[in-house]
Amino acid sequence: MKNDDAYQVAIAGGGPVGLFLGCLLQEKGISCIVLEKRKNTITHSRSIGIHPVSLELFESIGLADDFIEKGTKVKEGMAFINSEHIGTLSFASCPPPYPFVLTLPQYITEELLVAHLNNLNSAALQCETTVTGLTKTEDSIQLNVNKNEIDKKITAQYVVGADGINSRIRQEAAIAFKEKTYDDSYIMGDFSDNTGWGSKAAIFLCDDGLIESFPLSGNMRRWVVKTQQYMPEVHREDLETLVSQRIGHQLHHTKNIMLSSFGVQKGLAETMSKDRVLLAGDAAHIVSPIGGQGMNLGWLDARDLANCFEQIFNESTKPEQILNDYSKRRLKIAGKAIRRAEFNMALGRKTGNLQLKKSILWLMLKTPISSLMARIFTMRGLQTLPF
Ligand SMILES: Cc1cc2nc3c(=O)[nH]c(=O)nc-3n(C[C@H](O)[C@H](O)[C@H](O)COP(=O)(O)OP(=O)(O)OC[C@H]3O[C@@H](n4cnc5c(N)ncnc54)[C@H](O)[C@@H]3O)c2cc1C
Secondary structure (H helix, E strand, O other): OOOOEEEEEEEEOOOHHHHHHHHHHHHOOOOEEEEOOOOOOOOOOOOOEEOHHHHHHHHHOOOHHHHHHHOEEEOEEEEEEOOEEEEEEEOOOOOOOOOOEEEOOHHHHHHHHHHHHHHHOOOOEEOOEEEEEEEEOOOOEEEEEEEOOEEEEEEEEEEEEOOOOOOHHHHHOOOOEEEEEEEEEEEEEEEEOOOOOOOOEEEEEOOOOOEEEEEEOOOEEEEEEEEOOOOOOOOHHHHHHHHHHHHOOOOOOOOEEEEEEEEEEEEEEOOOEEOOEEEOHHHOEEOOOOOOOHHHHHHHHHHHHHHHHHHHHHHOOOHHHHHHHHHHHHHHHHHHHHHHHHHHHHHOOOOOOHHHHHHHHHHHOOOOHHHHHHHHHOOOOOOOOOO
């Protein structure tokens, strides 16, 4: 990257969304650069759920098999009230070839996307490069960037903020962001799997709050446990005790490789398109991690936006309208995802009305409603594309 380099699109943020958008634009022959402030990909397993709609996107750039090879196919989810098994939700009714949710630690997801982007263009991803400001001209945007303590300027026709929840690009473009913090909080950890449940997921609606358990490759399992208040520091004993108290499952003597806690927010940008600045992923919308949609939603944004850029650069017709429509479409869909996540969280809250929960769960697992639930849990209906 040289001073004053010019691109059709500059992407701020090389998280899962910025990296995937970079791959799509390179595939389409659109010149782009991905600017990432970190040195390396994250090492935390954070997001693990990859939905069939995303595998379909990866298939379009020849990457689906690489993801499937490294991940775990979850074809069924068992549902419990406390430790009573109420039923099982199967994803078998989901359309082929991906009737499952894939679990894969986020650092492997990012490694696969980085490798693909580097294969397409080894100069497209610039790490240790922080975007510090934007200056708009009539037909381009100048980005101020800092790489290894040296300030540089690069020019792009469009800038995409894929720089996450505290997006600098969103702030620079003065795009308002409505946020709300929920009272809900959770702890989570990855432990060696001593459940005997194989590749099945399990959801426990307990008197004292939700427990989720998802298989991971290498005989590991992710446990997510609702807590009464946010716990800034988590010890494995905290998680072990809550799991044991609520469902009677013992986690001691297992290996633990990750522990963390998280609070929950929702957020929506006022627009995802303003004066040649576009937003995608968490920079535009924050969805509760319960239900595992945020990263997938961002990839759907990326796909939509890449199609818009293709149309703009190939035909140059009404770019503003194309991008405004992108914004409207994606914000509507993000709103829908936020509401789905709110439903998931509500179901997992501590409540006295266990009988009501049991009836709702029973109904959700009964055909034909179970097919609808499988569609909802696998994010069908959120992938609408313009062309
Ligand atoms: C506990 C937890 C579990 C989750 N599980 C799931 C799940 O299973 N499935 C799912 O779909 N979603 C899940 N999510 C949500 C998911 O993690 C996010 O939606 C996803 O990471 C968003 O990707 P992104 O690329 O938009 O943003 P980010 O992942 O935040 O990436 C933004 C990138 O921009 C970089 N950056 C920031 N500012 C600058 C700058 N000024 N210059 C250059 N670079 C910059 C950052 O270093 C970062 O790499 C989970 C979230 C949490 C907290």
